[in-house]
Amino acid sequence: MSNPGASSKITGFLGKYKILIAFLVLIIVISFMTPNFLSWRNIINVFRQSSIIGIMAIGATFVIIGGGFDISVGSLLALTAAMVVGLQSYMHWFPAMLVVLLVGAAFGVANGFLTSKIHIPPIIATLGTMTIIRGIVYMYTGGYPLYVDSEGFAFIGNGYVGPVPFPIILLLxxxxxxxxxxxxxxxxxxxxxxxxxxxAARLSGVKVDFYIIMTFVMGGVMAAMSGVVYASRLLSVTPLAGQGYELDAIASAVIGGTSVSGGEGSVLRTLIGALLLTMITNAFNLIGIDLYVQYVFKGLVILAAVGFDSFYKARS
Incomplete structure (x- = not known):
């Protein structure tokens, strides 16, 4: 005879710690399949590869928790990366970085305004701004790559503090x-x-529209910061930069336990979600599995994470 109380406790435990359990299980499995996986060099490589998506995913977490979605952040990464490189022809890289962070915040305000004040569904509003921003990127770059050779700027994406790459420190x-x-x-x-x-929040006196806009501002600023790290890491930017990054950022948040219906999430768990995605790609590359198979597996992981979340909420 089954024990409903024990079953409920197990379900609750899995619901609370599912991402950590999956993370640990994946580490154990991959370490048996690829002996070099747990080497210091590879661990640092996984964290560094996660830095750009991880920073973007922080903003995505706030947007999703607030009940929205922002699919424009990949294009915004491209625009801010191109601008931080282009502006260095006229000013030092540090004020150029501050300018692009303001640009990210401005587009966040625009997305939040369209969502909260005009009442356009978030995914449609940000689909429109995604297309507009990508067009601006092509106009800004003329369709050609931009390059930068500033050593100070290169430190953000390539520098080290002791044995640890600076992008990892910035991410953490x-x-x-x-x-x-x-x-x-x-x-x-x-x-x-x-x-x-x-x-209910509105009836409690919360300025709902203002805080919705602020979640999108957070998403825009984090996307811009990702653009800065991207440009510094590669020291070049093409008009195609950031394509698909918005999906990885959203996936990191969702895999990390951020509820797609809003109201629940954790930035720490989002970091684990970003590391989990990167680990899967890293392990498949070490094993030699084809890129197309990686896409299929990544999609299955996302569906499993969302499915478990929906199932757990239904059971609760």
Whole structure:
């Protein structure tokens, strides 16, 4: 005879720690399949490869928790990466970086305004801005790659602090900041409340439209920061930069346990989700599995994460 209480406890435990369990199981399986996987060099490589998507996924987490979706961030990465390179012909790289962060925030305001004030569904609003931004990228670059040779700027994407690459330090610092904002600030609490029940939050006196816009601003700023790291890492930008990155950022958040219906999520778990995706790609490359198979497997992982979340909510 089954024990409903024990079953409920097991379901609750799996629901709470599913991403961590999956992460640990994947590490164990891959380490048996590829002995070099747990080498220090490869671990650092996985973290560094996760830095650009991981930073973007921080912003995606806030947007999804607030009940929205932003598929324009890949194009925004391309625009800000191109701008931070192009502006260095006229100014030092640091003020150029500040300018592109403001550009990211401005597009976040635009996306949030279209969603909250004009009431365009988030995925449609950001589909429109995604197309507009990609067109601006082509106009800005003229369709040609842009290059930069600033050593100071190159440090952001290629520098080291001791044995640790600077992009990893930047990623971890932004994850810590994002988690603090989500858990300890009014902005974070209200974002969860709005994503959980927008009308209840409105009746409680929360300025719903303002905080929805702010979640998109967070998404825009993090996308711009990803653009800076991208340009610094490659020291060049093409008009095609960032294509598909928005899907990986959203997938990282969802795999990390951010509810697609809003109201629930964690920046720390999003980091694990980003690492999980990168580990899968890294392991498949080490094993020699074809790129097309990797896409299929990644899609199955995303469906499994969303399916488990939906099943767990239905059981609860």
């Amino acid at each position: 610092a932004l994850v810590a900041l994002g988690q603090f904002i989500l858990v300890r600030t009014k902005f974070g609490r209200y974002s969860c409340a709005i994503g959980g029940n927008k009308e």
